[in-house]
Amino acid sequence: MNDRIAVIGAGQMGNGIAHVFAQSGFPVTIIDVSAAALAKGVATIEKNLDRQLKKGSIDAATQSATLARIGTHTELAAVAECTVIIEAATENVGLKFDIFSKLDALAADGSILASNTSSISITQIAARTRRPEQVIGMHFMNPVPVMQLVEVIRGIATSDATTERTVALAKAVGKTPCEANDFPGFIANRILMPMINEAFYCLMEGVGTAESIDTVMKLGMNHPMGPLTLADFIGLDTCVAILDVLHKGIGDPKYRACPLLRKYVDAGWLGRKSGRGVYTYATA
Numbered sequence: 001m002n003d004r005i006a007v008i009g010a011g012q013m014g015n016g017i018a019h020v021f022a023q024s025g026f027p028v029t030i031i032d033v034s035a036a037a038l039a040k041g042v043a044t045i046e047k048n049l050d051r052q053l054k055k056g057s058i059d060a061a062t063q064s065a066t067l068a069r070i071g072t073h074t075e076l077a078a079v080a081e082c083t084v085i086i087e088a089a090t091e092n093v094g095l096k097f098d099i100f101s102k103l104d105a106l107a108a109d110g111s112i113l114a115s116n117t118s119s120i121s122i123t124q125i126a127a128r129t130r131r132p133e134q135v136i137g138m139h140f141m142n143p144v145p146v147m148q149l150v151e152v153i154r155g156i157a158t159s160d161a162t163t164e165r166t167v168a169l170a171k172a173v174g175k176t177p178c179e180a181n182d183f184p185g186f187i188a189n190r191i192l193m194p195m196i197n198e199a200f201y202c203l204m205e206g207v208g209t210a211e212s213i214d215t216v217m218k219l220g221m222n223h224p225m226g227p228l229t230l231a232d233f234i235g236l237d238t239c240v241a242i243l244d245v246l247h248k249g250i251g252d253p254k255y256r257a258c259p260l261l262r263k264y265v266d267a268g269w270l271g272r273k274s275g276r277g278v279y280t281y282a283t284a
């Protein structure tokens, strides 16, 4: 595959996606409106590659070749040279619509326009372009270098050719693609977010402390981490954004975000990425 990849957004997901594509031999341009986010994203990739080197899962040559394949840009126009564009900007409907309408004007003919959205309708995002057949959901899991799954979501107009190319790309970076239909939250977050939300209700109502809620789910259900720890990993702002999409899209009050979860976000307690969420972390 001779694809050149653009990743839009250098946050937790964007830098992970750039990492796995670059490590698999693809040239990658990361684009973010914030130069500080780009610097932080590249620093995270360097730190994660160092960890892989120390563990012996990559050698020094792979580490330096991976970094050499990554470039950064603050202008969306940099997508013009790329054949695959993966948008991983903040989970906000208006923002994604705006990015995709700009991509339609800037991206080369025939390029894949993928979104890593956790919940927003691929059909609606695609409708912001004049090429909905090339728009698809490519939903990586966090942390991207570690997690095996890529949920592949077809919008109503996504072509078979776009789906086949996306499935092949996921396999080319060592992941396992799994197709989902375009309904709010797709498969992963339709099931995960109500559990995380319920954990926040348990915390708010004093059913248990954060530690006891997480311990019950870890030891009782054999989950690798508790739902509140996982929410901090995902980002509490992202959890609220996904629940809002589920609530609005499906209309069932069971998806209404827990007031305590919203309060944490209002306080700027966004989880690991801000240094504090349900728990506190040494580094932001």
Ligand SMILES: NC(=O)c1ccc[n+]([C@@H]2O[C@H](COP(=O)([O-])OP(=O)(O)OC[C@H]3O[C@@H](n4cnc5c(N)ncnc54)[C@H](O)[C@@H]3O)[C@@H](O)[C@H]2O)c1
Residues within 6 Å of the ligand: 008, 009, 010, 011, 012, 013, 014, 031, 032, 033, 034, 037, 088, 089, 090, 091, 092, 095, 099, 116, 117, 118, 119, 139, 140, 141, 142, 233, 234, 235, 238, 273
């Ligand atoms: N966090 C998770 O566990 C997770 C998992 C799967 C998918 N996702 C999805 O991935 C996307 C990104 O999530 P994240 O956790 O990396 O968020 P994040 O807050 O860590 O990063 C978002 C980045 O987008 C950048 N950005 C904002 N507007 C932009 C624009 N117009 N152009 C370019 N960059 C812009 C921000 O500067 C920031 O660096 C969201 O759609 C989210 O739902 C998140």
